Amino acid sequence: MQLGAKLAEGKTKGIYAHPDDPELVVLFHKDGITAGDGARRSEIVGKGAIAGRTAANVLAYLEREGIATHFVGAPADDMTVVRRCAMLPLEVVMRRLATGSYLRRNPGVAEGQPFDPPLVEFFLKDDAAHDPQISEGEIVSQGIASAEDVQRMIAVGREVCAALARAWARQDVTLVDLKIEFGRPAGGELIVADVIDNDSWRIWPGGEKARMLDKQVYRNAAEVDEALLAAIKDRYLQVADMTAGF
Known part of the structure; x- marks a missing residue:
């Protein structure tokens, strides 16, 4: 999916204009992980796509449960389309x-x-x-x-x-x-x-x-260290798979 102009940048995602609809934006999930208000920062290759999968699973589940969210869709694992809020x-x-x-x-x-x-x-x-x-x-x-x-x-x-x-x-x-x-x-x-x-x-x-x-x-x-980050990635993958069962 083609991204529009960058609107904002956070520690773990970027927010971009939707290429076709001004009432929507695209969240691009990055590979970063942080703690302590950003004092600790690391990168886990592939985390963005894993986080995007989890977010889409959770928000879609909440919508099915009758809870209004800004979720629209997920054109890719590392991208979530949402209503502009x-x-x-x-x-x-x-x-x-x-x-x-x-x-x-x-x-x-x-x-x-x-x-x-x-x-x-x-x-x-x-x-x-x-x-x-x-x-x-x-x-x-x-x-x-x-x-x-x-x-x-x-x-x-x-x-x-x-x-x-x-x-x-x-x-x-x-x-x-x-x-x-x-x-x-x-x-x-x-x-x-x-x-x-x-x-x-x-x-x-x-x-x-x-x-x-x-x-x-x-x-x-x-x-x-690399062993810790690998173990964390394994946990995040497990959670993404489990939330698919929601």
């Missing part, structure tokens, strides 16, 4: 079990404590400030989104979390937590946007943290 500068994190940064911020909580319904946390997308947590009130007072939009993100986020938890449970995998982003297409209400891939969640086969398949393996590594 005005993105909110927020990461919406849905937590089903306590782990990771939540434990660092709440040291009295035991790892694995369940949240029912999922706990919803908002973080402002700002690498320089290390993506600080932001309250619902601050989102509204800073003009980032309306109070109604905040409640929609919470409700839709929980629907997404529940749908993906069901899909993973059918393969004996526990969805621990999940990052979602939202955008607004022209004249429309907020919908699930950006991508959901293996960089977006924690997934533990059999509910065992030691068997994690997600990006946390890269974050946790004391050092990065």
Whole structure:
């Protein structure tokens, strides 16, 4: 597929104008993997195509579950065509079990404590400030989104979390937590946007943290070498194949 002009560049994807339709854009998935707000960076040859497969599988599944997303299609493994959206500068994190940064911020909580319904946390997308947590009130007072939009993100986020938890449970995998982003297409209400891939969640086969398949393996590594990157690629391929079963 011929790409139009580059509109934006991120750590793991580029965003390009669609060659034929101004209401669409093309996400080109790159081979990079990052952690620590980009402080750690590596390249895994072929990761972009693997991530694109996963994202297409997940977004198409959510659409079938009746959850509106910006997904249109995937003309190639490393390309996703989506509706053009005005993105909110927020990461919406849905937590089903306590782990990771939540434990660092709440040291009295035991790892694995369940949240029912999922706990919803908002973080402002700002690498320089290390993506600080932001309250619902601050989102509204800073003009980032309306109070109604905040409640929609919470409700839709929980629907997404529940749908993906069901899909993973059918393969004996526990969805621990999940990052979602939202955008607004022209004249429309907020919908699930950006991508959901293996960089977006924690997934533990059999509910065992030691068997994690997600990006946390890269974050946790004391050092990065070719063997680690090869092992991560294997995990990402496994996840892409498993999400095809959604």
